[in-house]
Amino acid sequence: MGQETSDSATLLAEKVAVVTGGGAGIGGAISRVLAAQGAAVAVAEIDPERAAAAVQDIAARGGRATSHVVDVREPEDVQRLAEEVVERHGRVDVLVNNVGDYLKAVPFLRSEPDHWDDLYRINLHHVFLVTRAFLPGMVERGVGSIINVSSVEGLRGFPADPVYGALKAAVVHFTKCLALELGRRGIRVNGIAPDLTRTPQVDYTAGVTPEQEKMWKSWAPVGRMGLPEDQADAVLFLASDLSRFVTGHTLPTDGGSLAGGGWFWSPSRRRWVNRPNDP
Numbered sequence: 001m002g003q004e005t006s007d008s009a010t011l012l013a014e015k016v017a018v019v020t021g022g023g024a025g026i027g028g029a030i031s032r033v034l035a036a037q038g039a040a041v042a043v044a045e046i047d048p049e050r051a052a053a054a055v056q057d058i059a060a061r062g063g064r065a066t067s068h069v070v071d072v073r074e075p076e077d078v079q080r081l082a083e084e085v086v087e088r089h090g091r092v093d094v095l096v097n098n099v100g101d102y103l104k105a106v107p108f109l110r111s112e113p114d115h116w117d118d119l120y121r122i123n124l125h126h127v128f129l130v131t132r133a134f135l136p137g138m139v140e141r142g143v144g145s146i147i148n149v150s151s152v153e154g155l156r157g158f159p160a161d162p163v164y165g166a167l168k169a170a171v172v173h174f175t176k177c178l179a180l181e182l183g184r185r186g187i188r189v190n191g192i193a194p195d196l197t198r199t200p201q202v203d204y205t206a207g208v209t210p211e212q213e214k215m216w217k218s219w220a221p222v223g224r225m226g227l228p229e230d231q232a233d234a235v236l237f238l239a240s241d242l243s244r245f246v247t248g249h250t251l252p253t254d255g256g257s258l259a260g261g262g263w264f265w266s267p268s269r270r271r272w273v274n275r276p277n278d279p
């Protein structure tokens with residue numbers, strides 16, 4: 001749906017959207033999909049080349065987008081972003097807090113406070129900073145949809161780095177709490193919790209042999225790897241009036257991995273198993 005530019009593509013006509021990390025990966029797809037549905041998109045991105053490429057791509061498809069080269073971890077950058085967006089677009093209707101990174105996964109036993117701080121800055125603090133910067137304008141107009149990108153690791157236990165898991169869970173809970181504060185002011189707050197999606201950060205194709213490719217049927221209940229557009233279409237739903245009665249929720253956009261829990265599809269046995277030699 002996101003690639004359409006026909007007259008019917010108007011779910012976000014006249015809307016202005018800000019997408020953090022909007023130049024590549026899931027954020028890049030979100031920028032393209034929202035623009036294809038009529039939104040003017042402010043691409044807030046630390047990498048100037050990614051930002052320029054996303055804006056160019058959107059323009060080539062007849063959409064509207066502006067580039068804002070910022071590090072969302074930096075309060076001055078976020079302040080500048082808010083000023084630039086209002087100057088260029090007049091207001092903000094949709095905010096997608098997409099930036100996040102597991103950095104290097106470190107077992108808690110070996111982790112140090114510097115690592116916790118780095119994870120905090122890239123996964124949670126900027127969600128507060130950017131939301132706080134754009135909220136007064138939304139409240140003034142009584143209009144807004146905020147979408148926070150968490151992770152399936154914020155909904156289930158993440159053994160590789162408990163601090164990352166805890167911070168993504170905090171994004172989910174912030175989403176819930178803020179939704180309650182803002183519901184009566186016309187602003188909805190929701191989130192997505194991705195998994196298994198091929199992006200520059202998580203290249204699910206790296207080192208996978210053709211033989212292993214077939215294992216996707218076992219790894220993901222939907223039977224395939226996720227693509228950034230799979231995430232972006234869920235964000236489109238939450239950004240638009242299609243979800244007008246939905247607030248405070250984080251939608252697992254995970255190909256079914258959370259629902260599957262510890263169960264895996266065994267292609268050879270043609271049934272679900274939960275241990276290697278399940279009889």
Ligand SMILES: NC(=O)c1ccc[n+]([C@@H]2O[C@H](COP(=O)([O-])OP(=O)(O)OC[C@H]3O[C@@H](n4cnc5c(N)ncnc54)[C@H](O)[C@@H]3O)[C@@H](O)[C@H]2O)c1
Pocket residue numbers: 020021022023024025026027044045046047050070071072073098099100101102149150151152153193194195196197198199200201202
């Ligand atoms: N890919 C997955 O399967 C997956 C799984 C779970 C959660 N997520 C979450 O989805 C979101 C996007 O993930 P992705 O895989 O697309 O990541 P990615 O690293 O591939 O893309 C992130 C984008 O944000 C930009 N960026 C990074 N730091 C920034 C900063 N400080 N300021 C502004 N821009 C910055 C990057 O340049 C890049 O364009 C993250 O919150 C991530 O935790 C992804």
